[in-house]
Amino acid sequence: MTLLDAFVHLLAPTQLAIMLGGVLLGIAVGVMPGITAGMLLALTLPFTYSMNSVNAVILLVSMFVGGVSGGLVTATLMRIPGEPNAIMTTLDGYPLARRGFPGRALGLGNAASIVGGALSWVALVLLTGPLAKAAIIFGPWENFALLLMALALITSLSRGSFLKGMIAALLGVLLAMPGVDETSGRVRLTFEIDALTNGFQLLPVVVGMFALSQIVADTLHVDQGTDHVRANMRGILISLRDYVVHGWNMLRSALIGVWIGVLPGVGATVASIVAYSTAKSLSKTPEAFGTGSEEAIVAAESANNATTGGTLIPLLALGIPGGLADAILLAALMIHNLKPGPLLFATNPDIVNAIMATHLAAHIAMFALMTVGCVIFARLMLVPRAFLFPLVIVFCVVGAYAPDSQISDVWIMLIFGIVGLALEYARFPLAPFVVGFVLGPLAEAKLRTALMTSAGSMLPLLQRPIALGLTLVAVTTCLWPLLRLLRRR
Amino acid sequence: MLMRRLISGVALAASLLATGWANAAWPEKPIRIVVPFGPGGTSDIVARFLQKLIEEKKVLNQPVVIQNVSGHFSVGARQVMTAQPDGHTFLIIHLALLSGEVVDPKRGVSYRNFDPVALTGGFCFHPIVRQDSPYKTLKDLLDAAKAAPGTIVTGVNIGALNHMTGLFMERGSPGAKFRFAQIGGGGENFAAIMGGHTQLTVLSSSEYQSYKANGIRALAYTGPERLKLEPEIPTARELGLGFEYCAENFWFAPKGTSREAIDGMAAALEKANAMPEMQEFFSRQAQTGQFMKGDTYRQHLDSVFQVIEPVAKLAAPQ
Known part of the structure; x- marks a missing residue:
């Protein structure tokens, strides 16, 4: 079965229904906070045992694509990231929707999603071999330097006071420390509190900081301003001109997304952070980021969808699962007596082609379904806040509780709601906090692995060319504001 | 089809909320298996293959639901350790549970805090x-x-x-x-x-x-004898290292689970484990397909713990 045959096969009624159903379910859980695409895939896995292997793959890949895309909706309309990878989208999608353009915000995100996804498909089909080889050369030092660079780009994320931005970022890193130390497997900084054994989880923290704090803040000012914004529904389908204007940004963010997707264990959230920060540092209007910038939405959504193609690459080329969705796909293949890895291309080309064909077709289906869905969802902005807020609070609680079924996560969410409110009142930016929270522990783990391979020497960071290059970018980024200040004097 | 299964999943969630004691005819509701690792790992695949056989061959008259808990294995293990011993909650894990308690005793997760159910194969x-x-x-x-x-x-x-x-x-x-x-x-x-x-x-x-x-x-294989799949690879013992080191798939239930539920689950696992499909799965995965339950299994756990305890101490971070 060639790739073309695989596409034709997808048009058969059964396969088409499986794909559309998968994408739709994926989008639905993407929209629902707390229920992540990973959970949907894990829940679906047992039902694929009795399917034939091609249908199983079609269903799982479709759900994966739908899930990555749906998070945008809740992020934009409620300031709740429906999926962790939509965190960066909340930063600008929500303000834009609040200003009265929910249609435009969703439309831009949706368009960027399909462009990012389609570009990553090209990489998946044409560059599987070389990209997988390149990813393997990227060792702990290179990974650490990449994360260091991303952390340094925080400086570009702070609006207003540079110092406050750094404090927020370091606070994020600090609060990510308690829980299981990934490197030694030991529990640390939990002060013997059972609820902290697994640390502060990402979703309770961001749901509290963004969504809950927003509701409290809005409720405090409910006497001021209008009850609800006059929402403009237009712009759900963006114009050809928009694609041209945002073309380079979409392409660049997609490339970042593909590459970060290829690296095992890094993931879509980091990809959208890096693409967002990069877009900001290259933007002509960086001051607009965080206030509803179109560029920001495009960067974040193009990058997180582009990881879908990237993350399938090590799975197909080497049999290494790059993320949770891959791990489930791998499990499904193994239950069907298939061995993922390079041999799959020779022994079961129908499976490889089905994965590739579904990846693109599911993106197209996702775009169509999301366009229709956004028309409906965007009307949420018309609902009076008195009715909307209780619903959002329910979503917040479910979003915090559902991932691990731990009631302590709900308390953590409430506490971080207060933390978020306090930070915003004191004019500390939230974006650097989240970035520090996500990247801090990853960078720590990579650095400690790297130091274990070198028996404690930091020298390889300067001896390995890629690591050195990335470190230099990081250092320059950090020193840039200082240099500018000196020149001005 | 999918929808119906999803609905049964929701029904399960509801029944999990309503805690109750198992009695009468076990199993009276869906069985929850906690895999304290992400999907796709060795334990996960074993659990899922057994799940598939138990459901397809109607070994039990209730569905079996697998719940992955990722992160450190002790998180998922603790969930089962502290769960209501309702007879419908089980844990699949391996040697890590035994070595983990030596590596980090502060965590308070020990195999002695569970009721042993059965052992299905190993690697x-x-x-x-x-x-x-x-x-x-x-x-x-x-x-x-x-x-x-x-x-x-x-x-x-x-x-x-x-x-x-x-x-x-x-x-x-x-x-x-x-x-x-x-x-x-x-x-x-x-x-x-x-x-x-x-x-x-x-x-x-x-x-x-x-x-x-x-x-x-x-370079070697740590099992007691050479693998049939890999007859070329010598065992560590043949090479003079004087040790064997294998992990087995351990099944546990929360302490206090009824005799009936433990025996019922052990019998179901024994039946599924002995099926030709399962044995074929094990050999394809280069796993061994042995089975243990009851006192034999209990004593086996203690003897494994004695062997690994001194080495696990070395694995603890200094």
Whole structure:
């Protein structure tokens, strides 16, 4: 079965229904906070045992694509990231929707999603071999330097006071420390509190900081301003001109997304952070980021969808699962007596082609379904806040509780709601906090692995060319504001 | 079809909320199996294959639901340890539960805090180098590790099964020392060794079956006798290291679970484990297909603990 045959096969009624159903379910859980695409895939896995292997793959890949895309909706309309990878989208999608353009915000995100996804498909089909080889050369030092660079780009994320931005970022890193130390497997900084054994989880923290704090803040000012914004529904389908204007940004963010997707264990959230920060540092209007910038939405959504193609690459080329969705796909293949890895291309080309064909077709289906869905969802902005807020609070609680079924996560969410409110009142930016929270522990783990391979020497960071290059970018980024200040004097 | 299954999933969630004591005809509601690892790992695949057989061949008259809890294995294990002993909650885990309590006793998760149910099959390990490695045999490797102790970068998951295998090799060959680095599980270690970031790693026999075609070589096998799938690979004992090291798939229930539920689950697992499909799965995965329950299993757990305790102490971070 060639790739073309695989596409034709997808048009058969059964396969088409499986794909559309998968994408739709994926989008639905993407929209629902707390229920992540990973959970949907894990829940679906047992039902694929009795399917034939091609249908199983079609269903799982479709759900994966739908899930990555749906998070945008809740992020934009409620300031709740429906999926962790939509965190960066909340930063600008929500303000834009609040200003009265929910249609435009969703439309831009949706368009960027399909462009990012389609570009990553090209990489998946044409560059599987070389990209997988390149990813393997990227060792702990290179990974650490990449994360260091991303952390340094925080400086570009702070609006207003540079110092406050750094404090927020370091606070994020600090609060990510308690829980299981990934490197030694030991529990640390939990002060013997059972609820902290697994640390502060990402979703309770961001749901509290963004969504809950927003509701409290809005409720405090409910006497001021209008009850609800006059929402403009237009712009759900963006114009050809928009694609041209945002073309380079979409392409660049997609490339970042593909590459970060290829690296095992890094993931879509980091990809959208890096693409967002990069877009900001290259933007002509960086001051607009965080206030509803179109560029920001495009960067974040193009990058997180582009990881879908990237993350399938090590799975197909080497049999290494790059993320949770891959791990489930791998499990499904193994239950069907298939061995993922390079041999799959020779022994079961129908499976490889089905994965590739579904990846693109599911993106197209996702775009169509999301366009229709956004028309409906965007009307949420018309609902009076008195009715909307209780619903959002329910979503917040479910979003915090559902991932691990731990009631302590709900308390953590409430506490971080207060933390978020306090930070915003004191004019500390939230974006650097989240970035520090996500990247801090990853960078720590990579650095400690790297130091274990070198028996404690930091020298390889300067001896390995890629690591050195990335470190230099990081250092320059950090020193840039200082240099500018000196020149001005 | 999918919808109906989803609805049954929701029904299960509802029944989980309503805690109750098991009595009358076990099982009276869906059975929840906690896999304290992400999907796709060795334990997960074993649990899922048994789930598939139990459901397809109607071994039990209730559905079996698998719940993955990722993160450190102790998180999922603790969930079962502290769950209501309602007779419908079980844990599948391996040696990590036994070594983990030695590595980090503060965590308070011990195999003694569970009721043992059964043991279904197991797997052993291979020390792995790259195809182009200068270490052609295990002797080459150990000689090098003795000549320059602490220089061979060895990718493991600190405190976990692959790390323990490395420690067993050090102990079997006095003077040899590896430089252990935290890389992670099978996939990560395969990537790290292929990228030249590590020179040695340890893969489970199942993982080796997935990656062996890609330029890696196994120097030994830690099982009691050579694998039928890999008759060329000598055992560590043949090579004079004087140890065997294998992990088995352990099943546990929360302490206080009724006799009826434990015996019922053990019987269901025994039946599914003995099916030709399951045995074929085990041999394809380079796993062994043995079964244990009752007192035999209980005593086995204690004897395994005694063997690994001294080595697990070495795996604890200093």
